[in-house]
Amino acid sequence: MRMPLLRRRAQSADLGGVVRLDRRTKDLTKRLKAGEIAVIDHADLDRVSAEALVDSQVSAVVNVATSVTGRYPNFGPQILLDAGIPLIDRAVPDGDRAGAGSDLFAVLTEGDRVIIEDGAVLDDHRRTVGKGELLDQDSLDAQLAQAQAGLSDQIVAFTENTMSYLREEKDLLLEGVGVPEVKTRFEGRQVLIVVRGYDYREDLATLRSYISEKRPLLIGVDGGADALLENGYVPDIILGDMDSCSDEALHCGAELIVHAYRDGRAPGLERTEKLGLEAIAFPVGGTSEDAAMLLADSKGAQLLVAVGTHASLVEFLDKGRSGMASTFLTRLRVGPKLVDAKGVSRIYRSEVKGWHIVLLVLSALLALVTAMAFTDFGRQVGDLLLARWNDVLYWVKELFT
Structure with a gap:
């Protein structure tokens, strides 16, 4: 076709x-x-x-x-x-x-x-x-x-890049050394990390109930900040090179963290300064989504939910840079806390609390009373119920006289 x-x-x-x-x-x-x-x-x-x-x-x-x-x-x-x-x-x-x-x-x-x-x-x-x-x-x-036949060569190159990154970033990966101090509090909170990557629209749509009930801390990675705004959410943190997010997103009130090179260079700071915005630098190798996961994990986040991030070898290669080895190692570091958005949408069910049921019953009663008060049929039913209630009261009274 x-x-x-x-x-x-x-x-x-x-x-x-x-x-x-x-x-x-x-x-x-x-x-x-x-x-x-x-x-x-x-x-x-x-x-x-x-x-x-x-x-x-x-x-x-x-x-x-x-x-x-x-x-x-x-x-x-x-x-x-x-x-x-x-x-x-x-x-x-x-x-x-x-x-x-x-x-x-x-x-x-x-x-x-x-x-x-x-x-x-x-x-x-x-x-x-x-x-x-x-x-x-x-x-x-x-x-x-x-x-497809060339994948074996890419696996070898990927492994070599992984070992190189591990040697360079072992202190950050193992001890969290170099993670900047931030205003946003992570301890004990669930964190939703949004990258404008694969299936991000569908993932955000399926997570609406989860976001509404759990109120996770929202991190937009570069263009992921605009993805959150498009869906009606305001990011708590925007982290990235600052080359893929809009001026509107940068002015939304989120804390801004610029992904910098290991030598301290941070081209994204120039843009935030021109916009008159305050931002801090996070020097780390790899990708911005890795930096977001390492930041949240190091600051005590309870759970990391990833939207639009990379998971398979082909997706790593699709990103088109050797630094994707950092993504593999980052996932090893945060593994017990990390859940892909698709997994959350499959296992998460909206919680029905007791007050939800009480509210539903009260709403039904209010609708019934309103119908009885403002319609002829409702008044007739009300008169009939009142007559039966009077009959019951008369019968009880007769028992004791």
Whole structure:
């Protein structure tokens, strides 16, 4: 069913639109509008980026890099194909336009209008600007099958990175050395850590009852802060590089913790200072979601519930950096406290307390009294009940006289 839709869209000579370009896909998706064409430079297109492109309702994606390099079977290209969005892979400028080392970013300008026809990018005069391979399901399946075989090499590299990280961060992982002092109190509380990652929307939707009843402390990791706000929650802490969350989120009143490099550099502090906001730095290797878990664990949190975080080897590789080894070790450190949101939604049941039942009964009685007081039928029933009550009182009185 996927192939016919893809072919119909890709072969349409009318498939065109305004070009938007950015080598950082997550920055590009913030300004894309429906019907536009995204030009990206994204090797091993990951799932989260692909979902963001689909949500932007782009008409096509042109990638100057290789969408599946063969390192591992990444999810992104399949998501685009499932959504019926044509993906042109390894796009290069047309021969007479290509200079030494140039790519489509040197040929196209943001706002240009282009037409996508099969694997070619045409300008308004239907002249070929660039060309690449239009991925279809057969070619993608073949590439993913090859990539599956490359996982063993990635496991070896992952193990080496893990050992390197353990040597560098053993004091933090084992003793909590280097965790900053914060205003927010964690002791004995449950903590919900939200990353704008896999299935975060669905996870937050299934956790509504849990959040309402348990009132966990809310940590938004970068864009996770906006995810919380979109669902009606205000984060208690925002932790991250501060490059993926909105100004609105940073001004929501949450305590701000900037994820810094081990040498103390914290580029995110510059942004918070420009906004006139107070923030503290947390120098730690690895990812911001790891930093959030280590912070909560070190400060005495009772339970950590993770939304949108990474759990499998493919998800680690999808993140696209060797630092994901820290995620594995962080989970070993906080393991007894850490629960994935999907697990919580399966085992958690809303608690029905005694006062809930009392309130329900009182509400029913109030509705009954109101109906009897303001309707003819209710008054008739009330008169009948009153007459029967008087009969009972008369009978009791007769027993004692």
